[in-house]
Amino acid sequence: MNGVLSFKAKGINFKEKAFRKSLALSAIFAVIILIAIFFTLLINSLPSIKAIGAKFFYETTWDPVADKFGALPFLVGTLLTSFLALIISTPFSIAVAIFLGEYYKTGPVAEVFKNIIDLLAGIPSVIYGFWGLFVLVPLVRQLEIKFNVPPYGVGIFTSAVILSIMILPYSVSLSRQVISMAPSHLKEAAYSLGATRWEVISKIIIPYTKSGLFAGLLLALGRALGETMAVTMLIGNTHALPTGIFSPGNTMASVIANEFNEATGPVYTSALIEMGLFLFVVATIINIIGKQIIKRFTLD
Amino acid sequence: MNFKKNLLSVLILGVAIMFTSCGGNGSSNTSSSDSRSTSGSNEILAAGSSFVNPLFSKMFSIYNQQKGIKVNYQSIGSGGGIKQLENKIVDFGASDNPLSDEQMSQSPSPIIHIPDCLGAVTIAYNLPDNPTLKFTPEVLSDIYLGVLTKWNDPKIQTLNPDVKLPDLAISVIHRSDGSGTSFIFSDYLSKVSDAWKSKVGKGQSLNWPVGLGGKGNEGVAGLIKQTPGGIGYIELAYAIQNKMPVASLKNKSGNFVVPTLASTSASANVDIPADMRVSITNTDAPDGYPICSFSYILLYKDLSYNIKSEEKAKNLLDLVKWIITDGQQYSESLNYAKLPQSVVQKSQDILKTVTYNNKPLQ
């Protein structure tokens, strides 16, 4: 009797240990993958780092024929489009966050708008680009003709507009959450002192949730920096440093998409991968800072 | 416990680094011994020039119907074709410009060039009423250098006295990807303009002074079509298929020539070297269109270098032979000029030297 039980117990014991170990192993696997990603990018960027060094980030000539790889135009393009997109989308994202987090927290209206915003996030990037090409670009062309600028239609401005639409859901979802989590005792105290609803929002809720809102914007920025397909289709794809809002340009992501499949020579491919490394590092830093802010906010 | 933790972290790092280094070391060499193209023997994988894509897509569709061989050709630009061939990922590549001496010497196994078509790089534009404009080499290079910025600039207007050119900005369009068509165009501009030669030079991926980039001939044609005042360089087939007006260019002999099948064939009326690597832009032929080029199929001379089975190598050889002979009957309806007989003859001679595992392949 005893023997049978202990035999079974041993079997179960083994299964237990194996189960726990495989759980742990899978977690280790996740960490390994991440470290491996970083090292792959790093190792494959080395030829370019060795050959070009820091010049990579402030030279403005990207001339694969002459083996010159200055990525400044793409850095500028990336920053311009992302920040412009953030500027355009922030008023709207805060407005929607207040709408969904304060005015219409529940109920059919909330459901409808929540679903619409979620759907915005679900549309694939390539479809945004496609729509942008056929609807947004002609509109921008009209605008450019009015401003007496070459009517390319594509360019930094168009990409920024599309990006602003694409990143809206990301900042909204986070901002809405923090706004709806504003403690009611603070709000009620203000109401009892005779504050109007707007005053509660602008003077109590927003200042209180400032850091959460900022984190939402950060995450949206991170998303904008790495966005590829829609931008590639709408930015005009030039290697020159953009001279104005309506000029064509390139972002780091769109250059990689355009040229990776055809980069010949060790330095060329490696230069593209170095840009990938840069994107990875920047996106990661923004991501981590954003999450830290949220953690601190929710712990308070 | 501490020791275990440290050991664990070291192990994790170690595995991660091993992971990354066996994946791919360096970007230009593929170290694994059997990293050869993995398609089946009656499927052929190829990539490259968008210049020849309309012709290839027709040819391969017919070849599939006739012989049952599937050719998966991706139009990613001549630069892409060369790179994927170097990485042994495709069975053959297609490029509008031949490899340079330096590229040839860098390749571990010799590469041969077989012309597959003869085409013209036209200058297409988007203007109201679709006029046919005349350009000189100077005007063309000034446009692409950003010196001339408006359509009704006197330099352009005097060349075209009977066309009322609008007061519209010239939207220059070029290629954003590594392009053989760009190579041909810039090769021509380098020959006719010293300013261009020193400022930009010739190549597949250039530092364009002005303009918008489109992906592939397809992308450039699309952009020209959609941009009022746009101008760009595209293969003749694309201009005709999209019903876009093209310019007549003044050639070396001083004649304004419109890109047609006849003027394209005429431009190839020059001596072609035995290895087929030649530039026929700015042709000496008096009625030749000045921006023409062959487009080449690139393959390894010893097919065992990148093709796993002899049967597939044989299929590939038959395909190439067909392309330069029977396949040529489809060229003219798509506005590519047929390969001149002398070129076909020389190419067949080259194909006779193709080997598999160092034994001749027939």
Add this chain to the structure above:
Amino acid sequence: MELVLDAELSKKKKLTQSRLAAKHIGRRNRKNTFFKGLIIAATIISTFPLLLILFYIFKQGVASLNWQFVTSLPKPVGEAGGGVSNALVGSIMILLVSCGIAIPLGIVIGIYLSEEKKSSLSYYCQLAVDVLQGIPSIVIGIIIYEWVVRPMGGFSALSGSVALALMMLPSIIKATEETLKLLPESLKEASLALGVPYYKTIMKVIVPTGLSGIFTGVILSIARVIGETAPLLFTAFGNPFMSTNILKPMSSLPLIIFNYATSPYDDWHQLAWGASMVLILMILILNIITKLVQRKWKVQF
């Protein structure tokens, strides 16, 4: 005397104050309504893009939708007809393989994270998942090109699937973790108290209870990657023929939308609109399934 004056003064003060307050109240109330209106207007404007896009795609794409569209292969440039059958099959195949890779792995990691909240491995794993979620899709494409395409010697649907699986992992892991965390400890403790071994408790009690949440997470992650193009550019590559071999290049809906949209041919544009519509419909259906599952299967405590 002074008292009366004081009383009068304070009365006056009160009157002025209340008059001021009345003026101010008016302004404050107007401000209140104004901003509420502004917020509502801004929100409604924010919905315009979605409605515009959906409307435009449906309008353009409906013309393409017919049986031939879904069942025929693309035709060469310039020939009429042609369809997206190979892209449709390709998308589904690549997705199936990604699911096969990402779902088991994601669920297991999610279980680990929800069970072990205090170990340092759990902290680093959580960090890794967060970082993975933020990696731009084009960088994932580069990584998989180096890890899978180069060693394999060629483009393949498999490499595309691995790339998509990497992108699905964080959402599946998060969904599993969140769902399981919400389950009360008492459930697990009751099972353990009854003598059920740990692994059985997890696999047969905890996970099935949280199945709706996990399922939702899986569906949402599929909806997210079904439209991804960038990772497929250097992995699955594309194929004009029908193929079900995952070791070879394969076509896929987002890839052809990209190629056809940037081409100059109107009939290819038409195909791209149709393909976009198919893609959006699939995403919509997946989202609806999610909502239904959440409503019907949600296990409440």
